[in-house]
Each structure stands twice: as structure tokens, then as C-alpha cells.
Amino acid sequence: MTQLGFYVDTSKCTGCKTCQLSCKDDNQLPVGVNWRRVYEYGGGNWEENNDGTFSQDVFTYYASISCNHCARPACTKACPTGAMHKRPEDGLVLVDESVCVGCRYCEMACPYGAPQYSEEKKHMTKCDGCYDRLAQGLGPICVESCPLRALEFGPIEELRAKYGDRANVAPLPDPTLTHPSVVIGTCRHSRPSGDTTGAILNPTEV
Amino acid sequence: MKSWIENTLISPLKRRSFMKWGSAMGGAAAIAGSLPLKSVAKVNVEQANENVTKTTWSACLVNCGSRCALRLHTRDGVITSVETDNTGDENTFGLHQIRACLRGRSIKHRVYNPDRLKYPMKRVGKRGEGRFERISWDEALDLMADQLKDKAKRFGNDSIFCSYGSGTTGYRTDGRNALRRLLNMTGGYLNYYGNYSWGQIQFALPYTYGSKKPSAFGSYTTEIENSNLLVMFGYNPAETRMSGGGEIYEHMHAMKKRSVRTIIIEPRYTDTMLGKEDEWIPIRPGTDAALVEGIAHVLISENLVDQAFLDKYCQGFDEKSLPASAPKNGHYKAHIMGQGPDGVEKTPEWAAKITGIPVKRIIKLAREIGNAKPAYIVQGTGIQRQANGEQTARSIVMLPILTGNIGLPGTHTGDMPANYNYPVPRLPTGANPVKASIPFFKWTDAIIRADEMTDKTDGLRNCESLNNAIKMIICYSGNFVNQHAQSNRTAEILKDESLVEFITVIDNHMTPSARYADLLLPDVTYFENTEVTSNGYASGSQGVVFPMVPAIKPMYECRSAYDFCSSLAERFGIREKYTEGRTHEEWVEYLYAGAMAKDPQLPSLKDLQKNGPYKTIAPEEGRIALEDFRNDPETHALGTPSGKIEIYSTRLEQIAREWTLPEGDVITPLPQYVTTWESHLDPLTEKFPLQLIGFHTKGRVHSTYHNIPELREAVIDGVWINPRDAEARGIKNGDSVRIWNDRGETRVLAKVTPRIIPGVMALGEGAWYTPDRKGVDQGGCINTLTSHRNTPLSKGNPQHTNLVEIAKV
Amino acid sequence: MNELPLVIFTVLVQGAVGLFLCLGLVSILFPKTGEQAMNKAFVATMVMFGIGATAAIFHLGTPVRAFNVLNGVSHSSPLSLEIVALSLFGASAVAYTGMRLFNLQPALRKVLLPVAMVLGLVLVYAIAQVYTLSTVPTWDSGWTLFQFLMTAGVIGPVGAMTLLRWQSASAGHYQKMADRGLATFGLMMLVVAVTCFVGFVVYLGGLTLHSNPLAMMDYHSTLMLARVALMMVGVICAAVSATRGNHQVTGVAALCFLLVVVAEVMGRIFFYDIHISASAGM
DSSP states (O other): OOOEEEEEETTTOOOOOHHHHHHHHHTTOOTTOOSSEEEEEEEOOEEEOTTSOEEEOOEEEEEEESOOOOSSOHHHHHOSSSOEEEOTTTOOEEEOTTTOOOOOHHHHHOTTOOOEEETTTTEEEOOOTTHHHHHTTOOOHHHHHOTTOOEEEEEHHHHHHHHOOOOOBTTSOOGGGTOOSEEEEOOTTOOBTTOOSEEESOTTTO | OOOHHHHHHSSSOOTTOTTOTTOSOOTHHHHHHTSSOOSOOOOOGGGTTOOOEEEEEEEOOSTTSOOOEEEEEEETTEEEEEEEOOOSOTTSTTSSOOBOOHHHHTTHHHHSOTTBOOSOEEEOSSTTSOOEEEOOHHHHHHHHHHHHHHHHHHTOGGGEEEOOOOSSOOOSSSTHHHHHHHHHHTTOOBEEEOOSSSTTHHHHHHHHHOOSOTTTTOOBGGGGGGOSEEEEESOOHHHHSOOBTSHHHHHHHHHHHSOOEEEEEESBOOTTTTTSSSEEEEOOTTOHHHHHHHHHHHHHHTTOSOHHHHHHHEESSSGGGOOTTSOTTOSHHHHHHTOSTTOOBOOHHHHHHHHOOOHHHHHHHHHHHHHOSSEEEEEOSSTTSSTTHHHHHHHHTHHHHHHTOSSSTTOOOSSSOBOOOOOOOOOOOOOOSOOOEEEGGGTTHHHHOGGGOBHHHHOOBSSSBOSSOOOEEEEESOOHHHHSSOHHHHHHHHHOTTTSOEEEEEESBOOTTGGGOSEEEEOOOGGGSOEEEEOOSOOTTEEEEEEEOOSSOOOTTOOOHHHHHHHHHHHTTOHHHHHTTOOHHHHHHHHHHHHHHHOTTSOOHHHHHHHOOEEEEOOSTTOSTTHHHHHOTTTTOOSSTTSSEESSOHHHHHHHHHOOOOTTOOOOSSOOOOOOTTSTTSGGGGTSOEEEEEEOOTTSBTTBTTTOHHHHHHSOOEEEEOHHHHHHTTOOTTOEEEEEETTEEEEEEEEEOTTBOTTEEEEETTOOOOBOTTSOBSSOOGGGTOOOOOOTTTOOOOTTOOEEEEEEO | OTTHHHHHHHHHHHHHHHHHHHHHHHHHHOTTSOHHHHHHHHHHHHHHHHHHHHHHHTTOSSGGGGGGGGGGGGGTOHHHHHHHHHHHHHHHHHHHHHHHHTTOOHHHHHHHHHHHHHHHHHHHHHHHHHHOOTTOTTTSSHHHHHHHHHHHHHHHHHHHHHHHHHTHHHHOHHHHHHHHHHHHHHHHHHHHHHHHHHHHHHHHHHOOOSSOHHHHHHHTHHHHHHHHHHHHHHHHHHHHHHHHOSGGGHHHHHHHHHHHHHHHHHHHHHHHHTOOOSSSOO
């Protein structure tokens, strides 16, 4: 099996959310369902100096995350129906929408927020790696939409060989939990997983 | 101070706070519930008869500056999804794809939108109430023609105003061009000059550099890769130039190619930064000129100025190059060192108090700028949308001037950067018989106090006074109540039917401004139209020709401007003259054939429409601004009176003498920091202690795309406020807040974030003005709070100069 | 609010297990307690269990596919195993109750009762396993099982007291003894639940997470105080009234039962709200 995965370069990403919207358009997702989400992670403090001027150590960066098609997914392990499964040929984690009962247990278990409940369909939906596009020789819609070319997709081992294997970057959890098939390109501000100096600054947008 | 994290996290906005017990804020779902999505627009049945899947090329025609290719997929005549450019070569700079941003990718929801105007309508209630009844196109065009004739006869054509509007930007042969062609043939209309984007800079910099076009002096951002230091004043391409093919792409490309030390001066920690910059210097809005003067003080004191350059190329740096007309000590050096008329020495300590930037940082920045050769110093245009915007724009360009960073590889003039443009031909609009022109920002004044306005007081051009007040407004794709300053005032003026007698609005959607129409005409979206357009004005070094093929048939009873203007021309008996016997498609073909004759590389129209955008790249020559002037200042003298860079402007000296300005406003021959009304030093801060600036949100383009629930979800409209200011008022992230001053009140959510300097708030412009019965705007429209008071020199829009107070609702 | 069915499900099912265990103990320790009264009490317990189990269905987006949840047994999905445990306890408890009601197979019943009681404990354990997720640090500890056991431990005795008092006329003399026994057990459970809850809070405070679960505690402070107060009032009143004996205080007992159920519902709301994943809130 060749495990497929994403590369997300936070040093290029400007948080524009084109990936999120192009995914939404291509997959006809309603408001409230976002297979790809762009997390704004940041923090820092301000100090007023004696002369009325300010000093600060503010930092922010964005992380665009869909599903990391983990090697040991928390969602498939949790799923009581087997609807959530890992495709043998390329390791994509898919939900069989004809089997899922919509119990949302995968949503609780996944630390990345990947499984998304559809109020319309009454069951779970999620990033499917655009396997239909892959079959046509295209890339995932999000990757091909990225204005800053911050996203890549392909065999995760190739991406790791090219960009290293960092996935322990906040706001992502410790990668040893689920072994995500994602490589994060870091930037000057990147903080490790488990960082408590920052927070997701756009909780209502993701 | 409690850490801001604590402050924000104690709030109930944990994303998956499963029970949301007692919490009114339900996150995205709750917001989606309040969106104006009444029902999903139904597509005309007759359109659904093609039973085929198609992909057609188009482009996004909005006023973001960029222009991006779109590929629209349709099934049975209905748009199913949208992709972007997939042509060219990603590995060859210049041939790279021009990838659309999130707005372009959500275009299908603009086409199939419950707000779409479906048929002509005329007003039945009071103006502004928003009550209309459906009429036929014949009735509508008869009414329009009668009104045009009536105003021309009773007042004169100069009482007809074709208002500012950029909701559809980029049509070459239709839209605004089609309308103006008609109006020019029927006696003309009152002109305006300037625009809300560059209101100050485009008129201020010519006094220094001597030309008219704002980007005439810019170097391309490709020059960044040749520089050793990049200093950006309020330049934020990641949020204002979002195309994946234009300025931000090019900016990133240059910065990745060679890691240039980058310093960004901004009140907000913008998306252009995010660690890509080496340093962010937060600054109070409206004080950039003070920072420049503090830097200039260090440059002069430490002998870091390029004296040879100043002597040879510039007027008014010191005694040597001061013109005879200037007063003694009227030069820049005297002004900075404390020997000028104000007697104030512009030390870094002086600048620190005004700007909020520590003294040490100012000195360090000055030394960096003074020692970096070459340095690329650039400004954005948000900072000039201030009460002292002309001064700020002219001050910032002092830094490259003082250090001689002009006309050499890796340098820039300090203006906004240059962009290449492919000259796709336009429908000839003819000349306007009416010559009088008002500043774009003074149109409401031209309704209520036209008789008082003169060239010397209100910046009228081509006339000394106005013959008429504005009596009829024709608005094509504009949102004048929403986007002009002080919305409540604009609304009140327009409600008075004795002032403007007739308002026609031509648009795709029922915007807040469309509610003030007497006649509403439904325009087709550009996906229902044929066009060949060019890149916008932010494409970097790319010049592009975009094909636009109709993806779907015109919806409902919508008609394009060219189409209904042809019928309108018939009512003036000039149909033949107007159309020259051509349909709109034939105009496109005719004009394209003309373009092909000029550029043999251009593909045939059929090939263009089939294969997508034609891309060219700017020639290497001319990428460095003022290179020719630097090489030969005699032959390539500038358009200033002296032919040199005028630090001391002779023309401004004259204007300062001749013009009448309101109390407190000044025009000075030298660029200098001026403390203005509603600055952070205004005594009004006792009542309204916070500065409020606008910014271009990623979630829409001005007010276009606001009515897309998918975008409102992705980029929540919230006022940015520093945790210090929020905590002092008991405001938490996600709280509903009211923001007010003497001009109005608006309601919005709070985004408590360390990404903004204390004492300042920022609100994305363009949210739709939604006043309730008490006149409180529920829509978060910043123009509820902005002032219609104009700037001194260009009579432009100071829409980022506002003092306000905020409280939890 | 989509977890509301789960709140009802877990509280009522765990409460029903507690009730079943208490009634079972009464039945074993005080075998002479009125047969009629005990039968009705067991039936009432099964009704409570049934309501709880039914509530779970409402959590499913697509309930018509409910049987699919058994597919996951093959890969030991904790949720599938929970349903298996639910079925096993349900089947044995219902069978036992039915046999009691129709007075069938007294010998088998004697074996079946302890089996069903053990399966009840297994069920509480299985429910706890569902939430003991490595990716959710606030749930990933023995405290989850502890909280669920305490729900059974508090609701069980108070519920059993209520049911027996309701039937005190037919329950006879042993009712008083059972009542006092249950009161003692209930008070013990209360002490354990309240004191150990402090330990749970300390545990939460000690977690290194992007957002402090104690902030949620702070946010829920009124809810949490009310919860402890209701639980204490419920258990203590029930216990005090037990010393006064028999049926005059049925109303008080019923009120106490209601208070502890509400208290547990509140506690469970807090439980779902402190779902803080191992990420920084993604």
C-alpha cells in the first residue's frame, strides 16, 4: 500500500481559505460542514512602556487541515459500524455513507476535527482525498486551488523525504496518537504540539 | 494584566462545547441561521434543457485589483462547480497559473442567490423603504428615458450624476462603458475624479514626482529579490491582492527566492506577515509621517542621507536646493532639525510619543534603512485613507529619497508597487459634453450644497462653480449608501425626494443601496455574458487576456447594460449611432480583431475562448521606477515645475496660498506629520477613546460577495480589539458588541486578538448596512461610523480616521 | 445540544443499573420483602432502563440503520461493545424481571440475578470505555468510570428507597430494614462521590492542555454548585426520611429521587462539555 497524504507549508500559507471554499464548492458542502478548515493559531502579549510606547511578542500562523488519513486513525477504531474505513490501496480514510448511522462517535475521537456531521444527510461526511479526481489524474481540489502553493498531496513517504516528517506542530495534537499522514512545513513562529502559549484565534470559523 | 489567553478561553467559545449550556453563541451554525438566505434561488426551468455537461472559461470581475481565471462547470445549463486556471507552467515564473481566491471559488452562490434582482421594478413606498413593484422592460426604459430628458431639460445634463460603483470591474465592452457611451451621446453627465481606493496618494505623489498615474512611479515587486531590505508601510498584499497569480504570489515568490530582510509597519499583524516578515512594528494609525520624520532625524544626524543624490535630483532638502519662492528655513532639513516654522525638532523621542513605537526601535530602523543598499520601500493605500493621508503618502516616499534608493536595481519610489497591464480594447465611450468634475468623495455635497462649492474650496475641476445640484443619480453596480462615508447621513440625504428627484440602480442583487432606487434594473452576471478582459491592476509583472464565455443563459429577465442601453438609445432616436450596427458579441469580436492586429502573438478569439487566458510578462526594461531619470535627469526630467523630485513642492506652496480650507486643515509644501481631527491626540478621545480603522476582509471584495453565507461562515465579521482594551470593557472573544460615535452606531461580534495595537480597533469594510427602526446598524457596516469630512488637498476620503467607543451589548 | 440524548441515555441506564443492583441486594439480603412490591420495583427499573436505552436511538442521525452499530464488534469498537453489554444486561435483567413477575423457574432466577447484576457492572464499565479515549485527555482516565459508577451508586439507593416506600404497604416490615440499609449505602456513595469529585477536579487541573478544563469548570460554576447541592439534599433527605420509616414520606423520597437524577444530568452535561481533545481545540 502506498499511503497518500498532505503537505501543508505554514511558511507560505496566508490563511486565505481558498482551499476551504474550493472544497466546499466541489463537494457541494453546506454551511456548517467543512472538510478542510483553516486554523489561526497565535498568541503573545503586549506591554506598555513608560513613555506610552508598546512592546509585544505577538505571533500567528495558519494551519490548513482536512483529514490526515492517519496510519492509525482514531475514527475507524471508534466507528461502531465499520462505515469509517481505511482504503487498502492508498490508505485514504473514507466513510461509507450508506452504512454510517451518524452516531458522531468518530467526531469525538478524532483530534483533528476531520469527520463532519451533515445535518442534511444525517450522517458523517469527510475529506475523501478527492479520490474521484485522483482517478482522473488530477490532484485534490484544495491542492490545485491554493493561491500560494502551500499545499501538496502524494505518497506520504515521498513528501516526508522531501520535507521531513514534522507533524507535531500546534494546534495539531501529538502525532503519536494517530500517526497522521501529514507533513507540516514550519515557519518562524511554529510552536510544538501541546503548546500552551497560544490558542486557536478563530474558533467560530473552523 | 491577565494573560489574553485566559481572557479568551474562559469564554464559552470552545469550538465543540458540546452542550453549549447557557451559551447564546452557537458558533458558525448560529451565525448561518441568521444569514439572509431566505431560500435557495430557483433556476429558470427553461434553462434546464440542455442536458449536457460543459466547462467554460470566465473570470472574476470584482474590484479587488486582481483578476483571476475561472472555469465554470455546468450541467443542464446550471453551474455545478467552479475551478480556476489550469494552464501554463507552474515551474516558469510568468507562466504560472492565475488561481482564484475564496471569493471567486464561491461565485456560484452569487449567481444563484436569493437576493438576485429578477425583473425591472419601480418604487412604490417611500424612498429607502425597499418596497417595489414589478414592471416590464418597456415601462422601465420609457421611465428612464423620460427622466433623463426631463432632468436635461429642466436643469441641464450636469444635474445627472453617474455614481461611483465598482461591483463589476473589468468589463471592457459592457457594463459601465456601455452606459457611459449612451450618456455621452445624450448630452452627458456630471463627472467625478479620483476614487475611494487611492483618494489621496494618487493626487499627493504627483507633487513630489510629477505625474498623474498612481502607479507611474512604482517598481515591480520582482525588484524585491534584488534588494537587501524590504520596508513595507501598510502594504498588505495577502489580504488586498489575493489572487494566486498577482502581487501576493509575486511577493512571496521574490521573498522565497532570496530571503530579504523584511520590516512591516502596520497597526494590525496582517496575513502578509505570519512569520514571513522579520519584524513587525506596530504603529498608531495616522502617524506614519511622524515615524518617517523621526527616522529622517536619525538619518540626518548620523549622516546617513545620500547628499549627492539629494543635491543632484531633488528640490528643497536643504538651503542649497530650496527654490527662491520658499521662505527661509523652509527646507526639509530645517523642518526636521527644529529650525522650521514650528520650531519642533523631530527627534525619535518626539516620534515615539506620537507613533507608539519605542525610541530604540525607531533609531534601529533608521540605521537599517540608512545602511541597506539597495532598499525597497513600499506603501499600501490604507494608510493614505486618513485625514492626513496626502501628508503620509508624501512623507513615506521621503525615505527612499533621503537614502537615494531610487532608480537603481532593488529600489522603489516608496509608492505602491507597479503592475503590468495588457491593453485589451474597450468599447469607445466617446467624450462627455459636460466638463465639470467633482471630487469622487463630494457627491453628497453636490446634492445639498452645490451652490457653495467652488474650485478653491471643494476641489471642483474644469469649472469654478456648479450650475446645478445633482438631481438624478444613475448607479451601475455600486453600493453608494454602504461604501460612501457616514451611511446615516447619505441615507437621510437620499430619502429626501425633493433633493435627488430620481435614482436608477442597475445591479445583480438587492443591495442596501438598491433599496434607495426609484427604478431598479436587473443586470446579468458576467457568467451570463460574453467578454474579453484584461488583468486587473494588481497582476504584478503578468499581463493577461481573459476570455469570458457565457456559462449559462441570462437568468430571469436580466439584461446586460449594452443590451438595454441599445433599447434606451432607441428612445432617443440614436440606436444606430449607439450600436454602429453591432450586437454586443459583434463588438467583442470587432475590438478583439483590432487587438490582434496590434499583437500578432494573440491567439484567435475562438482559440482564446477554448484554451483560456493568454499570458504575457512585462519587459525587463522599465521594471525599476525612475531608472531613466536617475540615469539622465536632464533628458528625463520629471513633470514637476522644477523637473526634479520636489521634496519642497512649488505647486503646493501656491495651492496653500490660494485655497480656502476649513479650520484645522493645512496644506504644506513639505511633507510633514499633521495632527488631525479624530486622531489619537484629539481631545475627543475623552468621549471616544479608541481609533477605528477599516481593512479589506478576505471574506468579500468591498461590499461584493457579502451575501454569501459560505463566505460569512469562513471569515466571521468581527471587530478586532486588543485584549487590553477588551478586558477594560469586559468584552470577550465572540461577544456581541456595539460600536458608536456621534455619527452612528453599529453592531458586530468582537474578535479579541493580540494581532492589533492597543487603543485601536479594526473592522473589515463592506458589510451591508442594515439600520433598524432606531437607526442602529445591525449589519456591522463601518461606514455607519466614518465621516464625510474630506481631506485638505485631494478632497478625498479619510475613512480610517474615526474615534469610537465600544461596549458589550 | 446534540449530546442531550447521550446525557439521558447514560444517566438513566447507569441509574437503572444502580437500581437493579440495589433491588437485587435487597432481594438477596431481605428475601422476605413483599414479593409484589419487589416485582413492581423491578418492572419500574426496567422501564427506566428502557427509556434510557431508547434515548440513545435519538442520538443517531440515521436511526433506521441502528443495527449497523453491531458491525464494529469485529474490530472491538468500544461503542459496539457498549451496545453488546447493553443488550446482555437488558436481556438478563428483563428475563429475570419477567420470571419474577410470572413466578417461573425460581431456581434459575437465583442464578440469573447475580449474573444480571454482574452484567450491569460490566455495562457501566463498557459505557466508560466508550469515553476513555486516548485522544481526549480529559476523559482518558479512570475518573470516567468513577463518575459513571457514582451515577449508579447515588441514583440506585435513592431510587430503590422511593420504589419500596411507594409499595410500603405490601413491602411490609422488611421495607424498613431495606430502607435503612439503602440509606446507609446511599450516604456512603454520596460521601465518596463528593469527596472524590475534588480529586477529579485536581486531576483536571493537572492536565497540560491548550485550554484549561477548570476554565470550563469556572464557566459552569453555578451548574456544578447546584449539582452538588441537589445531590446532597436528595441523598440526605432520603436518608433522614428513612429513619422515620414507612409510607408517610413517599413524596419526599420521590422528590429526592428527582433531585439526584437532575443532579446527575447536570454532572453529565459538564462531562460532555469538558471534551477537550489532544489538539488545541481543532
